[in-house]
Structures are given as structure tokens and as C-alpha cells.
Amino acid sequence: MKTVVVGTRRSGLAKTQTMQLIKSLKEKNPEVNFEVKEIVTRGDRIVDRQLSKVGGKGLFVKEIEHALKVGDIDMAVHSLKDVPSELPEGFKLSAVPVREDRRDAFLSNGNVSFKDLKPGSIIGTSSLRRAAQLQQMRDDITVNWVRGNIDTRIQKMRDGEYDAIILAAAGLKRMGWSDDVVTEYFDPEEFIPAVAQGALGVEIREDDKEMHEILQTIHHDETATETTAERTFLKRMDGSCQVPIGANAQFVDGELYLTGLIMSEDGNEKFLVKKSGDDPVVLGNLVADEMEKIGAKEIIDEINKNK
Template identity: 45%
Template sequence: MQTKPFRIGTRGSPLALAQAHETRDRLMLAHNLPAEMFEIVVLSTKGDRITDRSLSEIGGKGLFTEELEQQLSSGELDLAVHSSKDMPTKLPEGLYLSAFLPREDVRDAVVGRTAPTLQELPHGATVGSSSLRRQALIRRLRPDINVITFRGLVDTRLRKLADGEVDATLLAFAGLKRLGKPDVPTQLLDPSEFPPAPAQGAICIESRIGDNNINALLADINDRPTFDAVTCERAFLGALDGSCRTPIAGLATIEGDHLRFAGTILTPDGSQSFDIAAEGHVSEAAKLGREAGEAIRAKAGSGFFTSWS
């Protein structure tokens, strides 16, 4: 019988805290436990502290997870809550993604100042985004647009937009909804035309392999369709060695036991792209994603990837 509180690790941004609280609330409900049985532990990560450069310049996705994973590995934390799209495909030895909460809306949201949609922005408009995938997709759609790196918390980016630094910015609609800002977007982008990042909209929970007590606790809040879809998408990413340095999109959708996957890779300037599709039984989620990654790599040819280095 657990007597001390379970320690939940998280970053300190408003969005990260909202995700940690959602995880705690779901655990409380699933196990009929009081709030006092959970302690939310806030850690600052390198990715939070360095906001004046793009992630690709300073080391990629692991910058948002390293401090949390160190304390998880040492036993100081019982579990850590993350945005799944921030997770590297290779995790520290002894750790794994043990549960996923039900996925939110996967779409990207435009927040426009001088026009409501990307298509209506004036010629030569400036759009801010920290994501290489979004930057490449914007350039593919509107080669005339000036895309600049735009990092910081959601409220920071919205303030910069209001101050006139850019004509528009793009954010994950899932994050805006979790922050209670569903009315902020001026356009929601169709995933078939503007595909999301692999694992976008999904909250994941990382824990220690073999920690049977914690993993039994988490099993009751794991959403299986999200787990399978994200497993496929991360396998696709892994086959391409995907990181914040690479423009990669991927989305798996599940109906019953059937999984459909669509993936896209782009050059950073958006001038070239390749698409792949796959489908099969959900039990083969990882295999379908990995094979799609290998197939699109062969389809694009080795020369395509020189632009990613």
C-alpha cells in the first residue's frame, strides 16, 4: 500500500502544468485517490531556459526532457509527463513511454494579425514559427512568405504577434485548447494539406521499465488507440532519425482494429516533398511506421537528405 505521494515530474510552462494536472486528475479518478497522494514536481529544462535560438541550433528535442529523465532514472520521480511530439525517438536506458492520454485535436492553428488565413496573408508577409516542419509547409504553400524562428511560451508568442513582430504565427490547436484558448485561432489547417508532427496532440507518460507498481497505476489511464497511433508515428520518425532538425510530418488514424498512416518529408525550404501511406492491423503499428519510414527514405533517395544536415 502506497503511503507517500506519487511524484509527477513536469516542466513549468502553463501548458506543461495543465498536462501534469490532467494526468493527476485521471489517476485520482481511476484509482479513487485524493489529491494529496500526488505531488507535482516542476523542473526547469535547458529547452525552457534557452529561447533565443531554434531547437535545431541547440540540440533538438532532448532539451525538454533531460532533467526530468535524470530524476526519473534516479528514482526521485515516479513518472514524468510530456508532450509526445517533444520526445526523442531514443530514450535513456531503463525508461519507456508507458501510457498515453486520449489524444486532442491534431491540427495546427493559424493566429493571424493582418489576415485570418495563410492564403490571405499579404505578399511578403512575415510568419513566426519555431518548428522546421511548419516552416517548410508554410514555404511550400506560400513561397513568398518570410518565415522567421519564433520561440517562447504560448502567451509570449501571442504577445509578440499583438506587438506587430509578425503577421501571423502557428501553434498546435491541442495546446491552445488545453490552455483554455480555443477561440484564439483564426484558421485551423486541414491535416491532409498541412500534416501535423508525429505524436502531435498526445500527452505521454514516461516511467521506469520494471517498476511494476507505477506501471500498474498508469495502465488504467492508458488510451489504447492513442498508444497505437503514436507508436506508429514514432516508428516512422525513428526510421528517418527524426529530430527537431528535420521537417517530418506523420499521422496515424485508427478505426476499430484498422490503422491508416500518412507521412510526409520535406526539404527545409519546402520546395521538395515526398508522401507515403500505409495501412494494416493495429497490432502492427510499430512495423507499419518503421516500414513507411524506410520506404519514403528509399523513394526520396539519399541526395534528398543532404539538406537536413
């Protein structure tokens, strides 16, 4: 029986989503045995600072890619939103399984809706994209950064450190939290998610044809097309975790639409562009072209220069 070694981050969510993916692979490939190898990344080791202040792309993938390169693992399971839009030479994104919920979830003490929060309320998030959108929607609230796994963040809110927190709906669902814990889900066309939020990406060595064939059994074309449009936009705009940037690509009545978002860190400037098209790469570039025309790239260049 062939044994495949699967690399994953050590976090609870990463391990859970990896095991869920392996279950799907095992159903399609019963003749293959899968072993999990946990890897601690730089992003996991930094727990006392905002990731956007640390800088650099690939905080959650570099150590895993090294293990892939030297042959310690045969495939790597990532949250696709953590994967830089350009992969290092010798690697490829072999499969993108069906996407989990792409939305951002709003959780609050007392189940108070976002619009009904008292002025001065404190919302916890570690994302510049979420913070900028929250501040643009309401300038009378305070956004403070929060790190830690889902359970830790929810406990901090319940202990009164925060009046509310924002989390990715996908993580909550994968970890088995019920809808009861969520006060409301934000519409992904009104509160733009992170690029590829809710999607996983499986990375392999580019020349590993056998591994690619195995992974094609769980590949989902629609999710791959959507996330390709979003990631193309990200790559063109030179976005990173240091920039409030988001994208949402969705098929509506068979047509692919992409909404791109770029904001200033304080939420005062907001650029939103929506286009449709057949080819995800062309569409990603089309939205990026429009963003450049209306001046959004200047915000990114300024932020990157200051960092």
C-alpha cells in the same frame, strides 16, 4: 496513503497538462496522493536561439529522466512529441492518454485566412516542419522564427511583429484559449503535424510495476497505436528537430493509416507517403521503406551531415 511524485517541465503549458492528467489519475485512483515536482530542462533555458540550431534529441526530457533515474520522481509527464523515439535503458513509456487535437492552428491579425494573406506577410513559427510546409504552399510569404509561451507569441503577433503565427491546437485548448482566437485549423492530412502532436506520454522506471498498474487506468489504446506508428517512422528516418519531418496516423473505419512527410528546409523538396496496415510498428517501417526508395532519406542524411 501512497504518494507519487510527478515530474514535469516548469512551463505553464507543461504544468497545466500535468495537472489535468493528475486529475484523471485521481479520479481512477482515489487512494493515491500525487505531488508535482517542477524541473527546468535545457530546452527551457535556451530562449534566444532556434531549438533546431541547438541540436540534439531530448532537449526537454533529459533532466527529467535524470530525476526519474535517481528516484527524485516516480513518473514523468511529457509532451510526446518532445520524447526521442528511442528511450534510454531502464525507462519505459507506461501510458499514453487520449490525444488532444492534433492539428496546427493558424492565427492572424484581422482573422485573414492563410490563402488571403498579402504577399510579403510575416508568419512566426519555431518549427522547421511548419516553416517548410508554409513556404511550399506560398513562396511569397516570409517565415520568421518565434520563441516563447503561447501568450507571448500571441502578444507579439498583436503588437505587429508578425502578421500571423502557427501554434499547436492542443496547447491552445489545454491552456483554455477559445476557438475565437484561431483564424483556421489546418487539415492534418494536408498540413502534416509533428510526430505525436497533441499526445502526452508518461515515462517511468522500467521495473516499477506498481506505477505501471496505476498508469494503465488512463492509458488509451487507440492513441498509443497511432503514436507508435508515427514514432516508429521517426525512429527509422533518424528524424530530429533539425529535420522538417511530420507524420499523421489515424483510424478510418477501423483501419489504421499513416501519412509520413519529409521536406527540405527551404520547402522546395517534398516527400509524402501514405500507407495502411494493422500493426503500428510494421506500418511505420513500411512508410519509412517507401521514403527510402523515393530518396527522402538523402535529405535527412545531408541535413544531419551539415549540422
